[in-house]
Amino acid sequence: MHFLDQAKIYIRSGTGGPGAVSFRREKYIQYGGPNGGNGGKGGDIIFEAVPGLNTLIDFRYTQHFKAPRGGHGEGGDRTGAGGRDLVIKVPVGTQILADDDERTLLADLTKPGESLVFLPGGDGGRGNASYKSSTNRAPRQHGTGWPGEEMWVWLRLKLLADVGLVGMPNAGKSTFINQVSNAKAKVGAYAFTTTRPQLGVVSHKGREFVVADIPGLIEGAAEGAGVGDRFLGHIERCRVLLHLIDATGDDPAEAWRIVMDELSAYGGGLDEKPQIVVLNKADLLDEELMADIAEQLTEAGADDIRCISGATGAGVEDLLDAILPLLGEATTGGADGAFDEEDEGDDGATTWSPI
Template structure:
């Protein structure tokens, strides 16, 4: 399945049905009078967040959504049938944005099963029975149904994950994802092997959490260099960032600083999120290089990084222990600070 995290679609709710013009013509009933019923209400446009979806690829091929209109009224004061609501199923984490320069946020579907009536259908028109008065015994006027609403909107998907995996290209992120999950991400010895976000479920010592791997960032990503920072939106909702730094790289300290500066340039609170730093690909670095890399990151003020090798598995369990511990702390803080309610989490 192809990954698509943005799509532009057209929405139109159903128009109301017209009212009827009708008169009773039954035998032995004198002055039967008007009995035209009202039209039915048009269908609503409804969004629903459903589990099991992690892409907007369906909206590349279907871009126009129109709810059915209501049926017209009929004689004997019969109201027309209402149009069925059009339910659009989207992945959890989908945002609905206005089609304007600022891409104004209109709705955010961040919980499983969340439903939103986005555009309401038009009301049905009045039949001639509703126009009857003491001075207008046989009205022939009626009302057409009210039109529905229409709008162009953007859908933007921000994947829901507990841990976001960030780092420079070729920092070993995909290898780590494959080691700890069943994601089967592509691994190669060239930059930008990962071209789209990957999700995986980590199961460790009776706990589960969702890990999101995004394409590697480079210096200037906030200005569009490389793939750019558009995929950072998929880690905005994460509780924790896992920052992998290539221990065998030319300058691990500089590599760490580059990613931190890009997170700050992106904003959205990423720079303030809890972070676990790990020196990856430790099997390719000598002890002196590992010591220098630890010292360089420590000098920036982020504490001692963990040392792992996703290829051999060394240090991976200790890293997962740290992640589970930090996620547990975050969950406890949420329960103490909140009112007992918290956002949906795969945990």
């Protein structure tokens, strides 16, 4: 399944149904009077966060969402049927932003099952029975129904993961996530083999947690260099950051500084999150040289430095042991979803879901 973390969609709630103009006409009943019922309320637009999704790709192909209008009022003081609500299911971690220059945040769905009535449907119009008064005994006016609301919005997905991997290109992040989880990230001997965020579920000592790998960062990423800062949003909600550094690089201490500067420039508190510095590719250097590089990192300001080999797995168990105390009790999870057709929910609402 292709990964997409931004999508623009059009949404419109239902218009209220018109009220009825009707008069009671029954044999042997005098002074029947008006009995036109009110129109039904239009359907609401509701967003619901569901587990099992981690992409907005289906919103690229389905971009217009319109809730049905309310039913007409009828004689006999019968109110029209309300329009069915349209429930749009999105991944957990989806933000809804206004389609303006600043992309104003309108809603943030961060919990499974969280729902929000985003655009309420229009109220139904009044039937002529509601206009009856002491001076207007046979009203013939009625309301046409209030219009629904409509707007274009942006959906932006920020993946929910427990641990986020950051580092320069070729730091070995993809190799590491393949080593510790069920992920099958692309690995290659060139920069930017990772072009989209990758999730993996790690099982360690009876605990499970989710690791997110994002494309490598280079100097100036916060200003748009390389893949830019677009994917940094996916680690904003991570509890712990693993900062992987290539021990065979020209200047590991400088690589650490560059990434830390980019995290600080991006903002969002990324540079303040609990962080473990991981000196990777220990299988290619001897212990004395690895210790010397770790000392250089300490002098540069790094702390809690671990030496591992993502390729052989050396040191990985100890690293996972160090991660567990930083995660707390609750963990997140997710899996890929698949497209399904519209279906009717238990409450009679129309549900649109890519699952």
